[in-house]
Amino acid sequence: MIISIASGKGGTGKTTVATNLALSLGKGTRLLDCDVEEPNAHLFLHPEITETEEVSTVIPIIDDALCTGCKKCAEICRFRALTVVGKKVLVFPELCHSCGGCMEVCPEGAVTEGKRQLGVMESGHCGELGFSQGRLRVGEAMSPPLIKKVQKNRNDASTIIIDAPPGTSCPVIAAMKGSDFVLMVTEPTPFGLHDLKLAVEAVKILGIPSGLIINRADIGDDRVVAYAKEEGLPILMEIPFDRKIAEAYSCGIPIVEAMPEWKNKFRSLYGRIEKLVPSGGQPQ
Amino acid sequence: MLVAVTAKGTNLAAEVDPRFGRAPYILIVDTETMDFESLDNSENVNAFKGAGIQAATMVADKGAEVLLTGYCGPNAFKTVQAAGMKVVSDVAGTVEQAVKKFLAGNVTYSDNANTEGHW
Numbered sequence: 001m002i003i004s005i006a007s008g009k010g011g012t013g014k015t016t017v018a019t020n021l022a023l024s025l026g027k028g029t030r031l032l033d034c035d036v037e038e039p040n041a042h043l044f045l046h047p048e049i050t051e052t053e054e055v056s057t058v059i060p061i062i063d064d065a066l067c068t069g070c071k072k073c074a075e076i077c078r079f080r081a082l083t084v085v086g087k088k089v090l091v092f093p094e095l096c097h098s099c100g101g102c103m104e105v106c107p108e109g110a111v112t113e114g115k116r117q118l119g120v121m122e123s124g125h126c127g128e129l130g131f132s133q134g135r136l137r138v139g140e141a142m143s144p145p146l147i148k149k150v151q152k153n154r155n156d157a158s159t160i161i162i163d164a165p166p167g168t169s170c171p172v173i174a175a176m177k178g179s180d181f182v183l184m185v186t187e188p189t190p191f192g193l194h195d196l197k198l199a200v201e202a203v204k205i206l207g208i209p210s211g212l213i214i215n216r217a218d219i220g221d222d223r224v225v226a227y228a229k230e231e232g233l234p235i236l237m238e239i240p241f242d243r244k245i246a247e248a249y250s251c252g253i254p255i256v257e258a259m260p261e262w263k264n265k266f267r268s269l270y271g272r273i274e275k276l277v278p279s280g281g282q283p284q
Numbered sequence: 285m286l287v288a289v290t291a292k293g294t295n296l297a298a299e300v301d302p303r304f305g306r307a308p309y310i311l312i313v314d315t316e317t318m319d320f321e322s323l324d325n326s327e328n329v330n331a332f333k334g335a336g337i338q339a340a341t342m343v344a345d346k347g348a349e350v351l352l353t354g355y356c357g358p359n360a361f362k363t364v365q366a367a368g369m370k371v372v373s374d375v376a377g378t379v380e381q382a383v384k385k386f387l388a389g390n391v392t393y394s395d396n397a398n399t400e401g402h403w
Contacts, residue, residue: 074341079332079333079334080331080333080334080337080338081334083337083338083340083341083363084341085340085341085344085345085363085366085367086344086366086367086368088366090337090362090363090366092334092337092359095333095334095337
């Protein structure tokens with residue numbers, strides 16, 4: 001079973017839900033922090049990192065001795081990572097999306113594979129809980145290849161919890177794709193609702209069943225609840241705006257550690273999700 | 285000599301557009317005759333990324349030797365430099381005024397980009 005935790009709006013409690021759900025399930029579970037631009041699940045889990053792997057992507061390298069300046073590589077590039085001035089090809093590696101088109105079309109074999117570092121993937125564990133995260137290189141703009149790499153790091157865990165980035169753009173889609181269930185975390189505010197709607201639409205396109213957690217459930221208004229009803233989106237949990245939770249959070253302490261009674265709430269949340277996934281999830 | 289000037293309109297009376305890659309028009313002006321060609325840059329205006337690179341390639345292909353503009357980012361600068369062009373940045377006024385000022389020798393060539401790249 002693969003569950004992605006997503007939101008739309010940032011700061012609604014994705015990491016809180018992901019870490020507490022993973023800790024409550026414990027053995028046989030692996031948390032993948034796919035919010036590679038700012039992975040923060042480690043702040044609550046303090047995992048022991050045992051493996052570090054550099055992740056890079058393919059970029060073109062031009063052999064000026066073979067290049068005739070025919071422009072075919074620049075013409076096929078949709079991201080304008082290559083241009084030809086005079087007879088010389090200029091490469092802008094940060095714009096390259098690694099499609100390999102330039103290498104394919106070059107009649108002279110002058111374009112070969114180089115590398116651009118995207119970031120690192122770190123794996124380890126937190127007690128019996130498996131853990132992996134990606135960390136995007138500072139200055140790098142393209143995160144999906146790193147996210148996909150982190151996603152593959154499932155080892156032998158039977159339950160995978162993916163902490164997705166906020167928003168609805170490519171990194172989020174990359175993180176959610178292939179999940180059995182998307183758990184949306186929102187807050188009952190106009191901003192929370194606005195961005196939740198965008199996320200719900202994105203998940204619909206992917207065709208993944210989803211449910212909702214309302215965090216800080218006792219602030220704001222009831223428009224999120226009304227929207228969920230209208231959409232047929234099940235509300236699976238409500239987390240109150242509780243000073244004790246906020247205090248634990250600010251010290252990097254998971255809710256289930258500060259208030260162990262929450263462990264059962266997260267376990268029954270998982271039980272409810274299992275019932276909403278038609279096949280019971282993919283076997284790992 | 286041909287100079288490229290970023291412009292908000294299609295003739296010499298148009299104001300210089302401070303942006304290079306995303307200027308709506310780029311005028312290629314012959315400094316001897318003041319004849320000019322107006323290039324429609326709308327494709328680059330709406331480009332997701334790489335507008336400066338494409339604009340730079342376009343003006344280099346037209347044979348311009350100097351670029352007069354407001355701001356030139358790092359990728360655009362690298363491209364015009366590779367093409368052997370010189371850049372005069374922080375240019376303002378009309379295209380005609382900019383070219384006249386350039387002809388009077390009242391300009392400094394940039395040796396660097398004068399703005400950050402943007403995403």
